[in-house]
Amino acid sequence: MILYDNQMMEGHSVPQEDWQIAAYHAFAAKMTNREEKFPCIPATIGFTHSHLRYGFVTDPRSADAERIVAELIRDYTDNSRQFGKYTSLILFFQTPNDLKNKFAVEQYESLFWDLLSRTAQEDKREWPQHIPEDPSSHVWEFCFHEESYFVYCATPAHFRRQSRHFPFFMLALTPRWVLTEFNKVPKQVQMLKPLIRERLEAYDTIGPHPDLKLYGAEDNYEWKQYFLRDNDTTASSCPFSHGRSSKTKAGNHSSTD
Template identity: 50%
Template sequence: MKLIYDKISLDKNEAILGDWERKAFHLFSEKIQNKELKFPCIPATQGFAMNHFRYAFIDDPLDMNSLSDFAGKFTYYSEISKTTGTYSSLIVFFKNIPETERYTPENYEALFWKILSSIKQFDEEQWPIDIPTDPENKLWEYCFAGEKYFMYCATPSHRHRNSRFFPYLMLAITPRWVLNEFEKNKILSSKVKKEIRRRLNQYDTISPHPDLNQYGKEDNYEWKQYFLRDDHSSPKSCPFSGYGKNDINSESKKNKNNL
C-alpha cells in the first residue's frame, strides 16, 4: 500500500508520483494558492500553506481493490491526524478513467456515496455510539475508524460551482475535532465564515447552495453539504448505505432481540 504524503515530500521529490498524480497535485496547489481568484475556504488555504494536509492518490474509484487501498490510507490518516496540525485534512485524488468521462454531477454524486458506503466494509472500528446511524437525524455525520468526519467532494463535471470543481474526482476529509477547534474562538470564526461566504459569491457563477448550513443548528443536516449539486436541487434522502461489519452484526443482533 502506498503511503499518504505531505506537501513538503511532494514538493521535494516529485519522482515518487506517477504522471496523473503529479498533475493532480499541481492543479490542486494552483487552485488553492490562486491570489487573483481566492479559494473561498480560508482554513483550507491555511492548512495547505502550513503543511497540515495529507494527500492520497487512488487509481480507480470503481474498483474494489482501489477502494480497499483507500480505506487503508484513510485508517492510517485517522491514526496520525492529530499529529499533523490543527488545520488537518486528508485530500484524496482519484484517477480519471474512461467510464467516468461523461459523468454528470448526479453521476458523480452517486459514485461519491457508493465510495463512502463501500469502504465501510473495510472499517474495523464500530460506528461511534454517540453518533446516530440514521442520516436523517441532524446529529448524524460520516464516521470511519472510530472518528467523525466532514466530507467535501469536487468533480470534473461541476460548471457553475467552481468551488466544487476539480479536474479529478477529489475528496477533502476533515476530522470533526479540527472543526471544533476552529469554532472555539467564536468572534474569529464568525468573521472567517462571513469572509468565506463573500468569497464564495465571487468564486461561483451561481448563488450558494441552500443546503449550506452550520453544524448543530436544528435545520442542519451534515450529509447534504458533503456533495453539492451544480444547481440548487438536493437528493430527497441520504444515499449512504454502508456501515462497518461490526455495526451490521450489532444491528442484526439488536433486531433479533426485539422480535
Template identity: 45%
Template sequence: MELYTKSWIDEHGEGMNCWKQTAFAHFGAMLGDREQPYPCIPGKQGFHQDNLRFGFAEDPTTDVASVQLATLLKQYGEIARQTGKYASLVVFFDSRTLQKQKAEVDQYQELFWSLLTNLHELDEAQWPEHIPKDPHDPKWEFCFNGEPYFAFCATPAHQVRKSRQFPCFLIAFQPRWVFDEINAETTFGQKLKKAIRQRLVSYDGIPAHPDLKWYGQQNNYEWEQYFLSDDDSSLSKCPFMAMKNKWKSIRS
C-alpha cells in the first residue's frame, strides 16, 4: 500500500487503474471548482498546497479493504506532521459493485462504522490516555496507532447533501492537531467556522445538519459528524461502541 501526493498523481497518475484516475480527477475538480467552492476551506488549502495524502483500497465490503485501510492510516500517522498545516489522508475505495447494486445511504453508513470498528481491532497501539473511550463524551475522537482523528465519509448514495456526495465511497482522516488553531476559542477559528457554514449552506442548498458542532462542546459528539444522513436525522447511539462490544462478546 502506498501514500500519494497530489503532485505525484498529477505527473504519474496516467499509469493508475481507470477507477483510481476517475476518483482522483473528480476530487480535484470538486476542490478546484471556483464557481461553486467546496465548503471545507482547510481541505481546499491542503489540496492546493500539496498537504494531503491519498490512498486507494479495494471493495470496502471485503476483509482485505480493512487491512489496506489500517496499513495506509498507520503509514500516514508516521509522516502526517511533516506534510503541512492542513494535513489529511483521503482514501478512495473501489465501490463499483456497491454502485451497481444501488446501495443506499444507510448501507454505506453501516459499512463506514464496520470499517472503523475493524480498524480498531487491527490497531496494535494503546488508546491515548488523554482521549475518552466513550464516544458519548464530548472529548472523544476516533484514534488509531495512538493518534486521534476526525473521520469524514462521502458516498455515491448521498443526493441532498452534496458536500457528502462522491462518485465512490470515500473516507478522509484529519489529525486532531490540525484543529488546534481552528476552534471556537480563537478569533481565527470563529471566523473560519462562519465562512465554512455559509459555504456549506450555499453548496448543499439546505441548512447545515444539526449535528455539526464544535469539538469539546458539551452538546457535541464527534462521531455524529463522521457520517451525516441525507436528511436531518441522527443515530441515537454510536455504532462504534456497539460493534466493539459485539466483537468482544464473539471472542469471549
C-alpha cells in the first residue's frame, strides 16, 4: 500500500484510476475554497503544508477493504511523526454508483462501524492499556497499532451537514498526539476554536451537533463524534466491536509488527 502526499498527487506519481484522482481533487477543492471555508482550520493548515497523507481503498463493502485499511494505518502510524504536527491520514474509498446514489446516511453509518470493527480485527498488536476497551468510557477512542485516533467520516449522503459531505466515502484519522500538541498552545486554541465554530455554523445548514464536545470531559463520548448524522440524533449505543478477545488469547501480539 502506498501513502501519498500532495506533491505526489499533484505531480506524476499519481494513482492510475480516475476515481482516485477525482477524489483527491475534490478534497483539495474543499480544503482550499476561499468562499466556503472548511470549518476545521487545522485540517486546512495540514493540507497547505503537505502534512496530510492519503490512501486509496476499494469499495468499503468488499472483503478486502479492512485489510487495505489496516495496512495503510499501520504504515502511517509508523511514520506519522515525520509528516508534521498537523498530520492526518485521509482514506478515500471507491464508491460505486449504487453506493453513492442509493445509500442513506443511516446505511453509511452502519457501514462505517462495520468497517471500523472489521479493521480492528486486523490489528496485530494489543489494545493500549491506558485506553478503556469500552466505548461508554469518556476517554475511549479508536486504537490501532498501539496508537489512538480520532476518526472522522464523510459520505455522499450528507447534505445538511456539508462539513460531513464528500462525493466519496471517506475517513480521516488524526492521531491523538496531534490533537494533544495542538492543545498545548492555549492562545492558539482560544483564538481558533471560536473561529472554527463560526465557520461550522456558516458551512452547514443545521446547527453544530450536540455531541461535539471536548475529549476527556465526563459528558463526552468520542464515538458519537466519529459519525455525525444529518440531524441531531445519535445511536443509542456504540456499534463498535474490536473482536480481539480470541486473538489476544491466542498470543498474536508482536512488538515488531
